[in-house]
Amino acid sequence: MKRIIPLVLLLIFLKPDDIRAQKPSKVRPNVILVMADDLGWGDVGFNGNPQIKTPELDKMAANSLQFTRFYAGAPVCSPTRGSCLTGRNPERYGIFFANVGHIKPQETTLAEVLKANGYATGHFGKWHLGTLSKTVRDGHRGGKANDEFSPPWENGFETCFSTEQAVPTWDPMKDQMVKTHYWTGPDRFAEDNLEGDDSRIIMDRALPFIGQSVQKKKPFLAVIWFHTPHSPVVAGPNYRAMYPGLDDNHQHYYGCITAMDEQIGRLRRELRKLGVANNTLILFASDNGPAGEGGGIDQHPGKRQQGTAGIFRGRKGSLYEGGIRVPALLEWPGRIKTHRKVSVPVTTSDYFPTILSLLDYSVPGNPRPMDGINVLPLLFTDTAQRPKPIGFKSYKQRAYTDNQFKIYSADDGIHYELYDLLNDPSELQDISEAHPMVLASMKTALDDWLSSCQKSEKGEDY
Template identity: 55%
Template sequence: MRHQIRIGCLLLIAVSLLTGTVQAEPARPNIVLMMADDLGWGDVHCFNPKSPIKTPQLDAMAAAGLQFNRFYSSSPVCSPTRGSCLTGRHPFRYGIYFANKGHLKSEELTLAELLQKHGYATGHFGKWHLGTLTTEMKDANRGKPDNTKEFSPPWKNGFEVCFSTESKVPTWDPMLKPLKDNHNGWDFIEDKSTAVAYGTHYWNEKGEVVRDNLDGDDSRVIMDRAVPFIEKATKDGKPFFTVIWFHAPHLPVVAGPEYAAMYSRYDTYKRNYYGCVTAMDEQVGRLRETLQQAGVAENTMLWFGSDNGALAPGRAPGSVGHFRGGKRSLYEGGVRVSGILEWPARVKAGTQTEFPAVTSDYLPTILDELKVEYTGQRPLDGISLLPVLAGTQTERAQSIGFESQGQLAWTTQQYKLYSKNAGKTWELYNLLSDPSEENNLASAHPEQVAEMSKQLAAWRDSCVRSDQGGDY
C-alpha cells in the first residue's frame, strides 16, 4: 500500500509539472541604478530634440522602455539625492543637507544592505559622495588622516564590490589636471609629463587605492569595473544590484580627442561638456550590450537619471530645457531630470508617462517587486511605482517634499508650492499648464497655499524627528 501511495504521489507531481499546475517562483530581477552628475533635463536628445549633444544610446534606452517626463531628483545638489536613491528617504531625515555635508549614517537601511540579505551580489562603481573613503590620507574634498566622523564608504553600507571615489574627478584622465587648471575643464592633456595629480582617488572594497587602468575616458574606466562584476554575478547564478554613478558631466569637463572632435565647432567649454556626455552615453550602450550578451537584459531593471539639473543657464553648457532655475535651485530646472527605465519583462517599449516620480521611489519600487517588507519602523518618502508600470495608476497621491538651503517645495500631481525664504513668502504654480513656472498663482489661490503649506510643515516636522534620531 505504501509503495502504491508513493508511486501515486510521484505520478501526481509528474502530471503537475507537465500541466504547469506547480508554479515556479518568478525570477528576481537584476537591478542597475545609473546616474549622471549635473546632467540637465535638456541635454538628452529624447527629452529635448533641440539638444546639440549626441546621446543615441540613451535615446535607444528610452525607446526600448519607459520615459519619465516628470522625474525628480530629491535635491538640487549631489550628495542628498544619492542618499535618497539608496534609502527611499529624504536626506534631511539623516543629516545630509547639502553637497559635502553629513554622511550616510550606519543606522540607515540601504538598498544594498536589504538586497544582500536576499542573495543579491552588490556593487558600487563611480562617485559616492555620501561620506569619506579613508581616514589615513588626504583624499578628495573631506578625506584626511583621523577624520573618522564622516567616514562612511560604500563597503560599510552593503556593497561587496567597489570602485569608488568620494567626489568629482575630471571626465578624461580622472587622476590628472594641468599645472594651471581651469575649474570648469580643459582640453585633454596630450603631454602627461606636464600634469599633476588631481587629488581624488578610486578605492576598492578593501579600502585600497586603485592605481591601474585609470587613463582615458572616466565613464569607460568606471564601466570597465562594472561589466566584469555583472558578468561574474550572472555566471554565478546570482541576481545583482549594481550602482553606476558617473562623474560626467560634473566640472571639470574634459573630453578625449575622439569626442571633442565631434563638437569642434564649439568653444572649449562646450566641446568638452558635450563630448564627455557623448562618451558617457557610449558606455550606457556598452552596458546594454553586456546585459544582452549575458542573456539577462529581459529581466533587468535598468534605471537612468541625474542627481540634479544642470547649472543655471549661462553658467555652464548644460541645458535645463524650458524650465526655470538650475542646480542648487528648487525650481523645476534644478530638480526635474531625465528619468528612464528599461525593463523588457515588465515595461512596454516606447512608452512615456507624466506621472511625477522621484529618486526616493527606487527603494519602495524594488522592494515591492521582490515582495520584501521594509524592515525599518521609519517613514519612507518614496512610493512603489509598480502600479505606474502596470498602467493602473496615472496620478500621484503622495506629495513630494523638497528642502535645500532655505528653499522649500511641495509638489503634487498638479501644483507646486515654492518658497525661497523658508516659508516667509510663497509661490504657487500649476505644473500641468505652466511647467516653466512663469505664472505665480499664490495670490489668486490663498486656500491652496494654506492647505499645501500645512502639509509641507507636517512633513518637515517628521523630517526633524527623524534627523534627531527618532527613527532609530
C-alpha cells in the same frame, strides 16, 4: 505566510545587522541604477536636444518608460544619492548639502537589503555619501579619524570602485586640484587603467562584476554613478571632434556626455550578450539639474557648464523645476515592451520602496517614516495619480508638489509662490493670490512633513 508590508505607506527598518534573508521572490530581476552628474533635463536627445549626440540613450528611451516629471531628491549631488539608497528624504538622514555629511550606520540601504537576500552588490563611480578613508587625506573630507567615514563597503556593497567626490571626466586621476582615488575596499585603491575617458574607466570595472554575477547565477545590484558632466569637464579629442564648429567649452561639455552615452550602449549590449537583458531593470537619471549660471549655486561658466534645463526655470541648486526635474528612463525588456511616456511625478526616493515591493522584501523592526513610495502600480496607466506629494528643502528654499500644483519659498517659508505645473511647467505665473485655499492646504502639509523630517534627523527614528 510571510507578512507583506504596504510599502506605499510605510517601510519597516532596523539596523543593518538585524536584516534577515527572506523567502526569494519568484522573479528576481537584476537591478542597475545609472546616474549622471549635473546632467540637465535638456541635455539628451530623447528630451529634444538637437545638438548633443546621445544615440545610445535615445535607443534605450525607444524601449523604455520615459519620465516627464522625474525629480531628483535634492538640487545638489550628495542628498539625492542618499535618497536613492534609503528611500528617505535627505532632511531625514542628515545629508543636506554636497561634500558634507554621511550615511549614518543606523540607516538601512537598498544594497544591504538585497545583499542579505542573496544579491551580489557593486558600486562603481562617484559615492559622495561619506569619506572612504580614515588614514588618507582623500578628496574634500578624508583623513585621520574622520567622523564622516561611511564608504560603500560599510553600506552593503561587496564590490567597489568608488571615488569620494567629483573627478575630471578625462584622465580622472591626473593633475587633480583635490586629490582623490578610486577606492576598491578598506585602504585599497586602484592604480591601473585610469587613463582616458572616465565613463569608460568606470564601465571597465562594472561589466566584469556583472559578468561574474551572471556566471555564478546570482542576481545583482549594480550602482553605476558617472561623474559626467560635472566639472572639471574634459572630453577626449575624438569626442570633441564630433562637434566641429562649436566653441571649446561646448565641445568638451557635449563630448563628455557623448562619451558617457557610448558606455551606456556598451552596458546594454553586454546584458544582451550575457542573455540577461530581459530580466534586468535599468533606471537612468541625473542627480540634479545642470550646473552654471541661471539660478544655480555653482556659477562658473569657465568650468564648461553649458548644460540646459530645457523649458524649465532654474538650474542646479534651485528648487525651481530646472534644478530638480531631470531626464529619466526605466528599461526592463521582459516587462516593458514598448516606449511610453509617464507623466506621474516620480522621485529618487521611490527607488528603494519600489524595488523592495517588486521583490516582496521588507525589513522587519520598528516603523520609520518613508518618503518614497512603490510607483510600479502608477507606471502603466494614463490616469494614475501619485497618492503622496513630494517635499524638498535646500538651504532657505522649500518646495512641495503634487500631481498638479507646486508651492515654492526662497526664504524659509515667509513668502510662497504657487504654480500649476500641468499648465505652466516653466513656472512663469505665480497663481497664489488666485488660489489661496490650495496654497494654504499645501503649506500646512509641507509644514507637517518638515516637522516629521526634523524629528527623524534628531534621531527619533532610531
